[in-house]
Structure formats: C-alpha cells, structure tokens
Amino acid sequence: MNRRHENRTRRRRRRQHRGRWAVLGVAVAGVVLAAVAATAAMLADADPQDVLGCKLAKTPVRISGGDTLLTAADGSPLGYLPRGQHRDPVDMSAMSRWLPKATVAIEDRRFWSHGALDPYGIARSLVADVVSGRTEQGASTVTQQLVRNRYLGGETMNASRKLTEACLSLELFRRWSRRDILQAYLNTVYYGHHARGVQAAAWTYFSKPARALTLDQAALLAGLPQAPSRDDPLSHPAVARARRGAVLKALRDAHAISTARMVSAQAAPLGLAPDPSHFARRIDPAFFAAAQTQLAHATDGRSAGSTVRTTLNERMQRLAQKSVDHWIAAPSDPAAAMVVMDPSSGRVLAAATSPGAQHLSFDLATQSRRQAGSAFKMFTLVTALQQGIPLSSVWSGPPSLTIDERRCRNGTGPWVVHNYADETSGTMNLVNGIAHSVNTIFAQVAVKVGPDNIVRTAQKMGVTSPLRPVCSITLGPEGVSPLEMTDAFSTLASGGIHHAPTFLASPASRGHRVLTKSIAARATYALSAVIHGGTGTAADPGRPAAGKTGTSEDESDAWFCGFVPQLAACVWVGYPTAETPMTSLDGFAPVVGGSVPARIWHDFMVPALAGRPVIQMPQTKAQGMPQPKTLTTPGSQSPPQGQTQTQPQTQTPTQTQPTPQFPVSTGPSSGSTIAVDARPGGRG
Template sequence: MAGRRTIGFLIGLCLVASGCSLKPINLGKEEPLPLRTTVTSDDGRVLARLFKQNRTLVAYKEIPRTLIEAVLAAEDSRFFEHPGYDLEAIARAALSNLKEGEVVQGGSTITQQYVKNTFFRKPGRTFERKAREVRLAIEVERRYSKKEILERYLNTVYFGAGAYGVKAASQAFFGHGQKGLTLTESALLASVIKSPSFYDPRDHPGNARGRRDYVLDRMLELDVIGARRADKAQEMPLGVTSAPPRMPTREPFFVEAVRQEIYRDRRFGSAEQDRARAWWEGGLNIETTLDLRLQRLAESAVGRVLNQPGDPEAALVSIDPQTGEVVAMVGGRDWSASQVNLALGKAGGGSGRQPGSSFKPIVAAAAMEAGISLDTQYESGPANFLLDDGSTWSPGNYEGSDYGVLTVGEAMVKSVNGVYARLGLDLGAGQIATQAELMGVRSDLAAYPSIALGSEEVSVLDMASVYATLANYGTAIEPTTIKRVTLPGGEVIEPDQEVIPGTIAPGNAYLLTKVLEQVVQRGTGIGAAIGRPAAGKTGTTDDYGDAWFVGYTPQLVTAVWVGYPNGRVPMLNVHGIRVLGGTFPATIWRLFMTGAMQGVPVKEFRVPKSELVNVEIDPVTGLLAAPWCPGKMKTMLRQEAPTEYCPAPPPPSPVPLETPSAEPEEEDDKGKDDPKGSGEPSPAPSSSSSPTPSPEPSKKPGKNEDSKA
C-alpha cells in the first residue's frame, strides 16, 4: 500500500510538473511578520516576551562561498540545474521509501524548502499540498534568480537554538557573524538544517560531528574542496561556544521548562522547526502555573542555607499533587552563567542525579502492589549477594550498622539499606523500574539490582512527580508548567496531561504515607518537621555527592536536591558538616514549606475509607485481639485484615489430690528439678533499644555507588 502511494505520488508530481508551465500560479503573500509571544505567571504578571529579534537579514554577497557550497552539498547539489523541483531527487527518495516501507527520505529542493518556510505556516503531507508546493517552487524560480532564492532561503531557514538565518546561527553557535565562518564551521551549520534538534552540536555532539563530516565528504565528492582540506576540516573540533544566546526573561529557569513543554507538544507543529516558530514568533499568550509568591519563598530558602562562596547548588520543584501544576522551580544559582536547569536533569542540559534512599518509597510501593506488606520482616545487616550474571553485590548500611530483623516500614524510617536490598532482589529490578515509571519517573532507568537503593539517575522533577502520586493516593498526573495557551485567533489550547490512576492502590498509598510521616517525626527526616502533617524521605549517595529531601503535605509536594552541578563532588565539609539529606535539603524544604503553608488550613492525610479498616491486632499472632491477648489498634487494608481472633489459652489442668503418708519421704538429691541447684528462675533477657537512625549507603554493581539516608 505504501509502495503504491509512493509510485502514485511520484507520477502525480511528474504530471503536475509537466503542466506547470501552462498554468502560472499566484505566489500570494509571503510570510507575515512574526508576532510576539508572551509568557505570564499564574496571576498574569509577565515573565518573558519573545519575538523575532535574533534574525538579521544579509545579502547574498555577504554570505561566504564555503557556506553556500556546504549548504548545496548537504541539501540540494543540483540547485543550479533544476527548475525548482528535481525529479531525479524525487525518484531517488521514492525508491528509498519503497525499500524501507515508509517515508524515510524526501526529495525537496532548496526552492521547495523556501516555499514551505515562507508560504505554508502549518505543516502537512497531502498530495494536493505537495503539488501546490512544486508549482509555487516553479513560480519562485520564474520570479527570482538562483542567487536571490539562495539569499532568501539562507535568511529564513531554521538552524536550532532559536536562530533563523545564517547570521543569527553563526552568532548562536560560534559567537561571531557569518563573514568569518571557516570551512569547518560552514559544514557544521549546513549539517544542522536537516534536523536542528537531532544534530544540535551542544546536545548531541556525536550526531553533529558525523553529519558535519558527511557534508565535508559530499563537498569533496562534488569537487568543491580537495582531499587535504576535507581531511584537515574533519580533524577539527566542532568549535561551538559553551552556551546558546541568552533568553531575555524574568524567571529563566522556569521559562526554559515552559519552552521545552511547548517544543514537545505537536499541537504547535508536527516538526520541531514549526514548534520553535510558534514559540519565538507565533503570537502565543502562555499562562503558566508559576506562583510568584512561592517562587520567591523557594529562592529565599535556598539562598538562606547556601550563601557562601564555593557552596554547592540546589534545585527545587514544587507541585500541586491534585493538578500536576508546577508552582515553583529553582533550577540553579545563575541562568546566565550556565543556561542549565538543574531541576530538569538531562532534559535541562545537565545530568541526572542519583536519588539515594529517597527512592525507597518507590520500592515499597512496588512491594505493596506485589502483596508484600510494610510489616514484612527482613534481615537488615550487610551481605554479599551472588547475582545472575555471576557478579557479587555487597550493599551496606551507614557505618556498617546492623539493626537485626526489621519490617519494611521501620527500615524506611531508619533508612536501612540491608532490608531494601533484600526486598529489591525479591521484587526484581525490572518491576521496580516499571513502578518508578508508572509513578512519574521519566528519566531512563536501567534494571540493575542497586536500583532499589537509588543508584539510577533521575531529575528533581521526576522525584517531585513520584511523591505527588503518593500524595494523590496513587493517581499519577503528568506535571505541567502551563495552564493554557491562547493563539492569536482566540483558540485556547490546554495541557494534554497524561493521567494514570491506580499506579498504587489508594490504601497502599495511605499506609506508605503514614510510614513517611514517621520519617519526619522520628526518623532521618526530623529536620524537615513543620508543625503540621507532613511526610517525606531523605536521600544521600555514599560519596556525599548528592543529597535530597522529598516530602509533602496533603496540599503540596516539594523535592529538594543539593550538590555540585559538574559531577558528584563529595560534600564532606560544607559549613563544617557532611551534607546528608537530613541537613541542608531538609532545612531548605522546611523553610520553603513553612512559608508556603502559611495561611493554608491544616489537614490530616485523608483515610481512603473504602479500602482501610482500623482493627486491634494481637502482636504475637497477628490475629484479632481478645480479652486474653490485648493488642494495639492498627490501620490495615480491608482485604488484609484478619477475621479470626487469637486462640484462647487452654483451661488450667486439674491438680491431682495426693493421699498424705504417715511420714514424709526425704529427698536424697536436693535440687533435683533445679539444674543449678538454686531454685531461682533464670534472669529474663534484657531488651535494648534500637540505635539512633542514621543514613546508609547503597552500591550499584559496576558503578560503585551507594546511598545513605
């Protein structure tokens, strides 16, 4: 079917092309002037105004010959020979598409690309549109000279990084105008036209280098450069500047997150170029979710804690768990210095970070969904585990601690690795990774056993999203930075958020939340207590390179990460202390949430009554308590609650009556029934309290990474 469509399309183009000379077509109006895009906070205050200020028109004579030759080699080597369409290129593309069984290659000339960029604002792939595109290309060739067409094309084509036209692109990637472009730089600019995102030299240097070298090979093949120049150019580095042009904005980290959301949404264009055009010149009115009061509180909390030269940086994301709306975001200290949003991880231009023990609630959720309750007991001490691949995994607790046998819930409070390592092996790494993805982790996760201890890299937004799922009783809502977008014509586009109910049963989410409340009340997260119901978890990697606190009230979820952005630098002496999740991250969380919750009614975490029941349980048997076996009240899943009472004690045996003898017999062996001859009971075993909870390490096979509290 695809083959017949391709052949029919090719024949139709030939017919259209052959008849175009008989029917002139009106070019109509060229592309209208770009419209300004405005980004506002949730209360209407302007965060950014974006418009076409990074395009500067240049004349053909101002464009270096090497750049023209590189673009022709990359995009249309027969440009000076065809009449606006190239049947040879179309046929070549059609054969390639037939071979692959899908559209993998196009046959558009530079003239056709110019027509698409200028006369077609909306994307499309219909035959009628393609036919009109060819006819318009022929008319453009009639109206303008080849040099004029090239000049117009090189002033309108999109190169990525918000740059349209060769001058803006040269400044964006190399920091200078187009007149000074070298052969290597020209080839790189020509290479990104095909796919500005995939061949972005900053985000994907390997892709960019491969495409650049291909363009140089094509130039050599077309005999526009010699072999020596080609070889020398291919040996050169990409040579791009460290950062793209600055974005004029009030809250740059947050606005960058908004931009990424627009760029991902195909409702603003099927191609990235179309979505970039909508962002920079589409006249969009973007109402965001940012609460500027909370944003100021977040920035203040970070600044109060990390305020000395050489301090690590912090990232913070705060989400409304009922809507998924991101209400505050701290992505770093200075956008202009790095243009990397640390809150977004790899998507923000940085790297993911290991969450350490803050990942444990995901493991517990996976366990509960698999029928393993929070009361299930495991050994907690260090151990050596032989894995399926023959390697040995040796996770340990903080400072080698061994707490004996602990429940899954108590091991969460104390943040004990030994329990979660064993639990993770019972579950399987794949099941844990799947649970994490369901609950909101969008970073790629590898299924190593050490995933149970938080060894896989995630973003701060990921972790805020996961805990928002817990706060929302198992319903995961994709986070968004956008409330609505109004187009110039008045059409309103609202976020298309993915909603996944039941990623964890509501009852399980509640029970896990109650354990995480204990973390804040008496566990490793006690430094995050805010005087109202709150739940959360600390996380620290074994090298002290990443420290986390992620927590929530019924109304708000906040994730805080502290670390150095350029790799995991051990934070062994910051303000005189080792940085753990319970130190700076918990303090930042507490300062922010205290202010954020001011004036907000105090709420307890709601009990999902349809799934939970309060019962009095005998701690010895796990059955219902009775007068002869008093117990403690406990909240349980209805289907897991016992229905039988603890067994009644047997009735006392009757005491036989002995006939008294005339004379009592003497015992020859005093103490016969007393091995010690004392007649005194052995002393009862002494009980000892558990040691104070402390953070603990995790280890990832092959990566030598552990987590602490």
C-alpha cells in the first residue's frame, strides 16, 4: 500500500516538474520569439552578406545531379543516363496542382506569407520541444530546406552551419520568387528509392508523370521527404498510409480541401505501381547509345541531372527503322544497320538497327567494323580526280588481272584481281568503271594514285578507323562502321565540306572544306551513274541521287551508301558476330550491295523526301561525256518473282544530266606492275 502511495507521489511530482518547465519554456519561447522576430526584421531590410557574411553567388551548388535525360530534336524523351539517383526537373505547370499545395500544407503552412525564415514557426517548435522534452517539430521553412539540399548537402549540422543556412536562405529569398523557390524544392527534395524530385518520385511509385497524380497520390509523396525510409510506402504501407492521412488533414486545415474530400482520399488505397525499368528504358537504342558515348566525351561526365537535346529526327528514325524491319524480319535473317545524316550540318538524324542486333554488346551503326567492299572505291575515285585523272580516261577491265609488283606481292605470289563472277567488262571510261564496280579497273587506278593517298582521302572525308595503305584498299578489305561511311558520303553531298557527325544538338559541328567543289561535283556525277544505270539501280529514289554499292569477297558484308543534296545514308547488312556468307535473303542469292541494302535505302529515301523540293546535283562544266553503258551485274537484277520495287512517291525529274567531256587519257594496261595485298578484294 505504502509503495503504491509512493509511486503516485513520484508521478505527481514529475507532472508538476514538467509543468514548471513548460511554463518556463513558454516564457523563454516568448523571449526567443521576440529576438527572432527582431532579427528577421532587421535582416529583411539589410543585406545578409553584410550582416552574416555569406555569399550566395560564390557558394557552389551541391545538389545531387541525378539522371541525365536525352531527348529527340523535338524535345520528346529518349531515355535516361543513370547517375545513382533519378532526377528529372519539371516546371510547376507540369506537376499536379495538389503537389505544391500538399507540400506547403505539411512542410511550411505559412510559406506564402512569411519570408525566408519563420519566427513564429521557430517559437512554436521550441515550445513543443520544451514541453515534450524531445524534438517534436522542425522549424525549417521550404526556403531553408531548399538551401540545405542545394548548397549544404552532406555538411554536419552545427551552429555555424545553421547560421550559414539562415544567411543563404535570406539571400536566396531576396533573389527568387516564392514560386521559383517552391518549384526548385519540389525538383530537388529526396523521396526515397533513388528518386529526387517529384517527377522521378511519380514514376518510381506510380509509373506516371507528376502532372497525372491524383490528390491522394500527391499527398502520399508530399509526406515522404521528412522521413523517406520510415514512411516508405513500398516497405511500410501502414506507416505511409498514416502519414498520407496527416498530409490530407493538413490540407483540410489549410482549407485547401473539404472534410468530405479528405475522408474520401484517406479511404483510397495506396495504388502503388512501381516500375523499376522506367529509368532504364531506351527509345531507339542504337541512336541512344551513340549519343550517350558522344555526351560522355563532350562533358567528361559532367552532365548529371541535366536534359540534353539530341539531333534525332523522330520521323526519319521511324522511316529508317520501318525500312530495315521490312527487309530484315525473320530471326534467322542477317542483321542490318542504317545511319542518316544531314550533309549541311553533320547532324545524325537517325540510326536504326534490326531488332535482333539491339541485344548485342556493341552498336552496329556506330561501333561495328566491317569490310566495306567496293563501296570503298568511292575514295579511290576521289583520289584519282584529285591527281588530275579525268572521268573520261579509258581503262581496260578484263575478267581477271595479275598484278606483279614487289611491294604488292602476297605470300603466294602476285596479286590476282577478279571481277565479280569473272565478268568481262571491256574497255570503258572511269564513269562506267565506277557505275559497274569493275574490280580490275579500280585495282589499276589504286596503284596509279597510291594506296597511301587513298587512305588519306578516306580519313579526311570522315573515316576514323585504322586503315592500312595496302593495294587492295580500293576493294574495301578494312573494317569501317556505317557511321563513318555515311559521314564520308555526306562530305560529297555537301560539296566537299566535311562536318564531323554529331548526335547532340549543341554545340553545332563546324564544317571545313576537304575537297574542292569541282572534285566533289565530278565524283558526285560519276556516282550518280551507279544509281541511274549501274549496280545500284534498285536504290533509285526517282530524283537526282548518287551512291555506291559494296559487297565483301565472300558475301558476308553488303552495303549501299548514297545521298541526295538534303540527306546522306548508308545501309549495311550482314551477320554481326561472324563473317558468314549471305547465300539467300528474300529471294536474293547471294545478297550483294545492289540487292537488299539498296532496297532498304530506297524504301527509306522515297518517303523521307516526300514533299521536299527536288534539288539537282552539282553540274560539271565540260560537256559530252558518254553515258554509262548497261552491263549485266548482280546489283542491277530485277526484284525476284513475287516482289515489286516500291514506286517513288515524289516528283520524278529528268535523269539525263549534262555530262562532262575531258581530254581522253588511257590508263595502265594489264601488263603494268601494280601494288598488291594478301587480303581478298571486294565486289560491287
């Protein structure tokens, strides 16, 4: 009995003791309130830099960068570059109207009336803490919390840090509007599960953008920043539900919602729909990978948390992908890659690969290195023109040619060059030689101009892969990527000005002249014969165009690269993991540059150019060049039975172009010594 009496006495004394402390706390709080109010009033009229010594302009931003968002040229999202924390800043107009209201109600209910600091909030917090004997309420305003997240992240909390926080908050409040402060806070505060900012949080918990959040969903998010681990709805749904209820009650108390609406929202299920793959999703993965690589080189990894606009033209990308998918459809089919560029700027407008190739560890469009075959003859042609060899020069194209020169011998003896299927091409000028991709003619031209000069031409026109100056370089035995070849052909389309290919909208690629206008015009004229009467007739888009077919020795690589003045594009087809001959595809046996690749190019170019003006190719000054003669070549075969070539939808201009006449010179005969390499040559 006595013991129970003693316990009651102790409890009564403790209550009396707490009461006295509460009274004392209220008194102290009143003094503090007066002091804080006086200080705040003084600082409101003074410059915080002068009074407290902080300098906002010199304080580095320490906010965690978050993910980098890559967008297409029109601003539509392509995907995120993960940085550990997901962050996607958005304007307040792109948020649900309930997010800022709920955040202010639960975090800083007097935000719209007080300044950077809230003296009443500080006093209220102090009283609550003194009465309870522990920390019950925070006193930080939204402005202070923004400063803490943006400028002081990671610093230890102490008196000096609190003073700096207050100083920076006052200065920030003087410079920014309340709306800007609240928007920045909503884009920087941490919501748990690597989500920083409301947009990332909305996708993390509900798989929707912040603008689509309902009242109850916005209330759930608004309650997370105070303790994102404790209130985690994925791990502790009951706790999160209670916290959401507190936010809804705060909204009701602020007269933002009615009691009935509060009750209805409190009864709603959490409705979580987490999507862990959202920030790993990639639209147009081939283009995305290339843009990511270029961004890393351009910024040295300092792009975290930003939005980066790329050069991707979504219409061009869609058309390129559709064309590739139409011809490369079955799982057993080889892969394909296509790159499209704007010759006037170097901007890569599209980079498409066949579906099976998108699971490779490297990007076929920009990182693969495959034999270009006879598409490389373009560089030999340009080099010959640079050395004064005219398009009217006459060359002999026998079925095979033995080239015996010491510097070109291989391990078995002289280099023996064959035309495709050992066809006899006869005697012809250089235009017909390139139009019908005659190996024995271009082997002679390569020796005459020098393999090292061909390599230099290729490099200045855009090829960056290592190239050996071997005699068979003209037949394309060296590995190059579709991006490099598109870049090189784009140099001709721009009249001899090379623009480095770029996947990023800024900075713009600065072009520089690598070929004279005359050289570019003559090469373009000769390459137009490929499409309008040579191995690439299947690519003919119904308007002035130029290009070149290419097929490796064993038909394991097939190319078509071509251009009109507005666009340049290259298509590669082959098996990506091995040099496997393509013996049959869609009725073409074997697959060569003038068959499937040329048709993919055609099926892209026709709709891509629909509605765009027909621009004539640059003309050469001389007249009278003979038109290309028609030969039977694999590239000019008709579509197989049951297939029809898609008809162009654009205006069909007159394809008879003025042809230049140059002084006729005769190239070397088959008896000349010509440099040779041990590697096999290409086919047109």
